[in-house]
Amino acid sequence: MEFLDIPIFSDDFFKMMFRLFINLTFLTIIIRFIYYPFSKRKDFVFTYYLISLIVFFLCFALKKFEMDLGMALGLFAIFGILRYRTDAISQKEVTYLFVVIGISVINSLANKKMSYAEILGFNTIIVLVLVLIERYWSLKQEESKSIIYENIENIKPENYAILKSDLESRTGLIINRITIGEVNFLRDTAKVTIFYFNGNQEISN
Known part of the structure; x- marks a missing residue:
């Protein structure tokens, strides 16, 4: 069924919701339970969640169009260099921004050539590396x-x-x-x- 030549419902909706669940789960682990306990920056918690959600939905929507790898990497680079003009951002905050954007891009643009086991593996490895660095290898600043x-x-x-x-x-x-x-x-x-x-x-x- 269509309305104005646009389908009212698509099976991709379930794929989007399941991947969104995976994305939000790992984002919460990274932002709320790894980043925030060490930084105590509530403003960046808000920022990271919103940016990652926008990137996820944007990439998922663009996935419907024919887009080659170069364009995808270009889009990723644009968001990766995003900076705020009002306040200076430390290198650590920029790194976490890069992490949440990267996870959202991976979770949204993964295709049939990538299994859910691989998607979960990517996310889990990133979380484990962050925990290892923050809790055990992080030097006092x-x-x-x-x-x-x-x-x-x-x-x-x-x-x-x-x-x-x-x-x-x-x-x-x-x-x-x-x-x-x-x-x-x-x-x-x-x-x-x-x-x-x-x-x-x-x-x-």
Whole structure:
């Protein structure tokens, strides 16, 4: 049955829903249970889900048309280099963006030459590699914050322990090291930079 020369229903609907289920299952594992516990970035959780869903449906729809491998790879590259102009994205966020786009493309464009066992295998291997890297091979990343410190007596070398303890109590961070920058004796302030490892610490913006 057709309406305006377009079929009302197609058997491909069931294929789309089943592949969408597979896609959402592995996306949830990657985004919610691997990425989010380490990054605590809720905004990227929203972004990754929406981008991956759009890519999945777009690729599945384009699959209905005759599209050679070059065009498919070109489309994948366009989405792969997607960047936001408002905020800078770290390399880790860009990598996860590449992962969710790649998984969505694989799950949507797979044809009869690829079995469901292979599709599940691809997704499972990606998840296992992410878990392995995040939980066991991930190196601690040192980050820094610049702070205007008003108690310049504590910036003396002999008061380093006092300075470190004071800054840790104020920032709530476990500080690795501290560097002293510009000192303003008129205002009794100094610009200090604290360095800490970005682990499971809650960082206030």
